[in-house]
Amino acid sequence: MSEKSLPNVIVIGAGGVGVITAVSLCHRGRSHVSLVVRSDYEHVKEHGYSISSCDYGQLMGWKPHNLVKSVEGASNDGKFYDFVVVTTKNIPDGPVGSTVPEVIRPVIESNHRLNSSRQTNVLLVQNGLDIEKDIHKAYDSHDYNLVVLSGIQLIGSTKIGKGVIEQVGKDHLSVGPFDPKDDRAIAAAYVFIDLYNNEGHNRVTFDSEVRYARWRKLMYNAVINTTTALVGMDVPRCLQFGVDKVGTEENIFRPGMREIIAIAASEGITLNEKDLDFFCNISKDLMFKPSMCVDFLNGQLMELETILGNPLRIAKKNGVSTPVLFMLYHLLYMVQNKLKESKGLLKFDEKKARIVE
Amino acid sequence: MSEKSLPNVIVIGAGGVGVITAVSLCHRGRSHVSLVVRSDYEHVKEHGYSISSCDYGQLMGWKPHNLVKSVEGASNDGKFYDFVVVTTKNIPDGPVGSTVPEVIRPVIESNHRLNSSRQTNVLLVQNGLDIEKDIHKAYDSHDYNLVVLSGIQLIGSTKIGKGVIEQVGKDHLSVGPFDPKDDRAIAAAYVFIDLYNNEGHNRVTFDSEVRYARWRKLMYNAVINTTTALVGMDVPRCLQFGVDKVGTEENIFRPGMREIIAIAASEGITLNEKDLDFFCNISKDLMFKPSMCVDFLNGQLMELETILGNPLRIAKKNGVSTPVLFMLYHLLYMVQNKLKESKGLLKFDEKKARIVE
Numbered sequence: 089m090s091e092k093s094l095p096n097v098i099v100i101g102a103g104g105v106g107v108i109t110a111v112s113l114c115h116r117g118r119s120h121v122s123l124v125v126r127s128d129y130e131h132v133k134e135h136g137y138s139i140s141s142c143d144y145g146q147l148m149g150w151k152p153h154n155l156v157k158s159v160e161g162a163s164n165d166g167k168f169y170d171f172v173v174v175t176t177k178n179i180p181d182g183p184v185g186s187t188v189p190e191v192i193r194p195v196i197e198s199n200h201r202l203n204s205s206r207q208t209n210v211l212l213v214q215n216g217l218d219i220e221k222d223i224h225k226a227y228d229s230h231d232y233n234l235v236v237l238s239g240i241q242l243i244g245s246t247k248i249g250k251g252v253i254e255q256v257g258k259d260h261l262s263v264g265p266f267d268p269k270d271d272r273a274i275a276a277a278y279v280f281i282d283l284y285n286n287e288g289h290n291r292v293t294f295d296s297e298v299r300y301a302r303w304r305k306l307m308y309n310a311v312i313n314t315t316t317a318l319v320g321m322d323v324p325r326c327l328q329f330g331v332d333k334v335g336t337e338e339n340i341f342r343p344g345m346r347e348i349i350a351i352a353a354s355e356g357i358t359l360n361e362k363d364l365d366f367f368c369n370i371s372k373d374l375m376f377k378p379s380m381c382v383d384f385l386n387g388q389l390m391e392l393e394t395i396l397g398n399p400l401r402i403a404k405k406n407g408v409s410t411p412v413l414f415m416l417y418h419l420l421y422m423v424q425n426k427l428k429e430s431k432g433l434l435k436f437d438e439k440k441a442r443i444v445e
Numbered sequence: 446m447s448e449k450s451l452p453n454v455i456v457i458g459a460g461g462v463g464v465i466t467a468v469s470l471c472h473r474g475r476s477h478v479s480l481v482v483r484s485d486y487e488h489v490k491e492h493g494y495s496i497s498s499c500d501y502g503q504l505m506g507w508k509p510h511n512l513v514k515s516v517e518g519a520s521n522d523g524k525f526y527d528f529v530v531v532t533t534k535n536i537p538d539g540p541v542g543s544t545v546p547e548v549i550r551p552v553i554e555s556n557h558r559l560n561s562s563r564q565t566n567v568l569l570v571q572n573g574l575d576i577e578k579d580i581h582k583a584y585d586s587h588d589y590n591l592v593v594l595s596g597i598q599l600i601g602s603t604k605i606g607k608g609v610i611e612q613v614g615k616d617h618l619s620v621g622p623f624d625p626k627d628d629r630a631i632a633a634a635y636v637f638i639d640l641y642n643n644e645g646h647n648r649v650t651f652d653s654e655v656r657y658a659r660w661r662k663l664m665y666n667a668v669i670n671t672t673t674a675l676v677g678m679d680v681p682r683c684l685q686f687g688v689d690k691v692g693t694e695e696n697i698f699r700p701g702m703r704e705i706i707a708i709a710a711s712e713g714i715t716l717n718e719k720d721l722d723f724f725c726n727i728s729k730d731l732m733f734k735p736s737m738c739v740d741f742l743n744g745q746l747m748e749l750e751t752i753l754g755n756p757l758r759i760a761k762k763n764g765v766s767t768p769v770l771f772m773l774y775h776l777l778y779m780v781q782n783k784l785k786e787s788k789g790l791l792k793f794d795e796k797k798a799r800i801v802e
Contacts, residue, residue: 318675319779324798329782333800335775373798415772418692422676425686441681441730443690 096167097283098122098195099152100159101175104245105213107137107253109175109261110152111144112290119283122154122162122169129157131251141245141255143289163194168202171209171280173239177383178214178394180222181424183433188212188219189226200232208232209276211263213239215309215379216394217302217402220266235273237280238266238298240305264295303352304359308367309378309395311344314416317380317390318423323371337368344412351399354406384423389431392417392424453524454640455479455552456509457516458532461602462570464494464610466532466618467509468501469647476640479511479519479526486514488608498602498612500646520551525559528566528637530596534740535571535751537579538781540790545569545576546583557589565589566633568620570596572666572736573751574659574759577623592630594637595623595655597662621652660709661716665724666735666752668701671773674737674747675780680728694725701769708756711763741780746788749774749781 095118099110102125110123125132136149156162162169172192180187192210199208212219220236227234244257263280265273277294285292295301315336316326330336342364349359380390396417403410428434435444452475456467459482467480482489493506513519519526529549537544549567556565569576577593584591601614620637622630634651642649652658672693673683687693699721706716737747753774760767785791792801 315776319776319783321779321783325783325786325793326779328793328798328800329779329786331775331778335778339771339775375795375798411768412772414696415769418688418696419672419676419776421688421692422678422683422686426676426678426682429682429686436682436685438732441685441732443685 094118094120095170095279095283096120096122097171097173098124098156098159098162098169099173099175100124100191102126102128102132102247103175104247104253104255105241105243106173106175107139107247108141108143108243108245108255108259109173109213109284111139111141111147111150112259112284112286114152115144115286115289116283119171120154121152122156122167123152124156124159124162126158128251129155135251137251137253139253139255141253142257143255143259143286158194159191160194163198166202168199168206169195169208170206171211171283172196173211173213175213177379177389177391178212178216178219179389179391180393181397182389187222188214189222192223193226196227196232196234204231204233206233207235207272207276209235209237209280211237211239211280213241213261214394215305215391216398217306218398219394235270235276236266237263237273237277238295238302239263240295240298240301259290260293261290262293262295262301264298264301266298268296268298300357300359303348303357304363306352306395306399307345307348307359307363309380310348310399310413311341311416312367312371313378313380314392314396314420315340315344316378317384318416318419320381320385322375322377322381324373324375327372340412341368341371344416347403347408347410347413348399351403351406351408351410354408355402380420384427387427387430389427390420390424392420396420451475451477452527452636452640453477453479454528454530455481455513455516455519455526456530456532457481457548459483459485459489459604460532461604461610461612462598462600463530463532464496464604465498465500465600465602465612465616466530466570466641468496468498468504468507469616469641469643471509472501472643472646473640476528477511478509479513479524480509481513481516481519483515485608486512492608494608494610496610496612498610499614500612500616500643515551516548517551520555523559525556525563526552526565527563528568528640529553530568530570532570534736534746534748535569535573535576536746536748537750538754539746544579545571546579549580550583553584553589553591561588561590563590564592564629564633566592566594566630566637568594568596568637570598570618571751572662572748574663574755576751592627592633593623594620594630594634595652595659596620597652597655597658616647617650618647619650619652619658621655621658623655625653625655657714657716660705660714661720663709663752663756664702664705664716664720666737667705667756667770668698668773669724669728670735670737671749671753671777672697672701673735674741675773675776677738677742679732679734679738681730681732684729697769698725698728701773704760704765704767704770705756708760708763708765708767711765712759737777741784744784744787746784747777747781749777753777 139147242260245255454476493508496504599617602612
C-alpha cells in the first residue's frame with residue numbers, strides 16, 4: 089500500500105501512553121502516524137525515542153512517520169486526520185486552552201475545511217465518565233461529521249526522561265462507541281482495532297458496553313485513586329496505615345465502591361459486587377501510586393472532575409446517597425484549587441482572605 | 446516572702462505557650478518557677494530568652510528562677526513541685542516516652558518520695574478531650590495525692606528561633622477541675638489562678654465547666670483544625686477553595702460541628718447551635734493555620750487522638766452518627782502513620798507491602 093491510501097492518525101499527548109500508542113500503530117503499518125510532541129520535540133527530532141517496551145523490546149532512535157510540534161502545526165500540513173487519538177489527561181476545570189475540545193480544535197476545524205463529508209473519528213484514551221459530552225457540546229456531530237470513541241487502556245508506561253519511555257506493563261486497549269447504538273461509531277471502532285492490533289505484542293478488544301466498563305473502572309478510580317491523592321501515599325500504605333490496618337478498606341474503599349455501584353444502578357448499569365473484592369485484593373500487594381496521587385505529588389492538576397465530579401453530579405440528579413465520595417470530592421476540590429494557585433491559575437489575596445476574581 | 450515559702454511550679458514544654466506561662470508566673474512573683482528547656486538549654490542558660498510580648502513588652506535575656514535541662518534533672522534537685530504545668534502537645538499515640546504520663550513521671554515519683562502527704566497538682570494546658578484519663582490511669586490519685594486540672598488557653602505565641610519568643614495574641618487562660626465535684630481540685634485551681642494572674646497584662650479565669658469548654662473548643666478543633674491539616678492550607682483558603690466557595694463551610698465545617706454537638710449531647714452536654722456561626726465567621730478573615738495544619742506541614746505528629754479520636758470513641762459508644770468526622774479521622778489516621786514512618790516510629794516493608802511488626 090502506498091502512503092496515500094493509508095488512513096491518517098494523529099496521536100495527541102506524547103507521554104508514556106501516547107508514545108506506545110504511536111509505536112503500536114506504526115508497528116502494525118496500516119496507518120500513517122503523526123505524533124504531537126511538545127516539550128521533547130527538538131530532542132526527539134534529532135535523536136528519536138529510546139524505548140524499553142515489554143511489548144516491542146528495545147527501540148533506539150524510534151520515530152513515528154510524522155513528528156509535529158503542535159496540533160496547530162499538524163493542522164497546517166494539508167492532511168485529513170481520520171483518527172484523532174487523545175492520550176492527554178482530561179481536566180475540564182484546567183486552563184481553557186488545554187481542555188480536550190480546545191486541544192483538538194485545530195485538527196477538527198482543518199478536517200472540516202478540507203472535506204466536510206469525510207468522517208473524523210475522535211478516540212479518547214482517557215479516564216473518567218461523561219468525557220465525550222464536552223466534545224459533543226463543542227462540535228455538532230452532524231455538521232462536523234464527528235464520531236467519538238472510547239478507549240480504555242490497561243498499560244504500565246512512563247516517560248522517564250527526555251525522549252525516554254519505559255513500558256513495564258503490557259498494553260491492553262479496549263475500544264468502543266460511547267453510544268452503543270451508533271453504527272458508524274461501531275464500524276469506526278473496528279477499523280481502529282485493525283489499525284492497532286499487533287498479534288503477539290499488544291491486545292486490543294472491542295467494547296460494546298463502554299459505559300459499563302467506565303463505571304466499573306470508577307470503582308477503583310473514584311475511590312482508591314482519589315484517596316491515595318488526598319493522603320499522598322501508594323495504595324498498600326493507605327491500606328496498612330488505616331485504623332487497625334482495616335479502616336481504610338472497610339470504611340473508605342468498600343463503602344465508596346458501594347456508592348459507585350449505587351450511582352451506576354441509578355442509571356441502569358449493574359456492576360458486580362464481587363469486584364469489591366477484586367479491586368481491594370489487587371491493591372494489597374501492588375506497590376503503586378495511582379495517577380491522581382502521582383499528579384498531586386508532582387504538583388499537577390488532577391483528573392478530579394471526570395473521575396469523581398461527574399459521577400457525583402449523576403448521584404445528585406438521581407438522589408443517590410454518597411457520604412464517602414462526597415467528602416473525598418469536597419476535600420480534593422480544595423486540593424485542586426491549591427494546585428491551581430501554585431500554577432498561577434487562581435489568585436488568592438491574603439490581605440482580603442479572598443480569591444481574586 | 447522568701448523563696449522557701451513560695452510554692453514550686455515546674456513548667457514542662459518550652460514552646461511559645463510554655464515560656465509565656467513561665468513569664469506570667471515569674472511576673473506575678475508568688476511562686477518559684479522552674480522551666481524545662483530541652484533543645485535550647487545551652488543557649489538560654491547563656492543568653493536568656495529574647496521575648497517580644499503583647500502582654501509584657503520586650504524582655505531581653507529573660508530567665509525563670511530555675512532553668513532545667515530535663516524533667517529528670519528537675520526531679521533530682523530535692524524540690525517538691527506543687528504545680529506541674531504541662532504545655533507540650535498531647536499525642537498518646539506518639540513514642541511511649543513522650544506521652545504525658547511518662548513525661549511527668551520523674552517529678553510525680555520524686556514528689557511521691559519526698560512527701561507522700563503533700564498534694565501534687567498537675568495542670569494540663571492542652572487541647573482535646575479525655576486527656577486527664579491517661580494521668581489517672583497511670584497514677585492512683587489517692588496513692589499519689591494527685592489532682593489534675595484543666596487549662597484552656599487562648600494565646601498567640603510562637604517560638605520563632607533559638608531562645609526567641611514572639612507573643613502576638615493576648616493570653617487568656619481558663620483553669621478548672623476536670624471533675625467539677627472535686628473540692629480539692631477546685632481549691633487548687635483558685636490557688637493557681639492567684640499565682641498566674643497579672644492584672645492589666647494577662648487574663649485568667651476559673652472554669653467550673655471544663656468539659657463543656659473542651660467540647661465547645663472541639664467544634665473548632667475536631668472539624669476545622671483537622672480539615673486544614675488534611676489539605677495543608679490555612680482556614681480562609683479552605684473556605685474559599687471549596688466547591689462554589691461554599692462547599693467547605695456547608696458540607697464539611699457545619700455538618701462536622703453538628704456532629705460534635707450531637708456527640709456532646711449524647712453525654713448530656715448542651716452546646717450552642719449559635720456557635721456554628723461564631724466559629725465559621727471567625728474563620729473567614731483570619732489568615733491562620735491551626736495547630737494540626739502547622740504540625741502536618743512541619744512533619745510533626747498531630748494531636749489527632751485527643752482532638753478527634755476520643756470524641757469519636759464516645760460517639761461510637763453512644764451510637765451517634767458521625768459521617769463527616771469519621772472520614773476526617775480515617776484519612777488523618779493514614780497521614781499520622783505517614784508522619785510516623787517519616788520519623789522512624791513505624792517501618793513499612795515495600796517488598797512485602799506490609800508494616801514491619
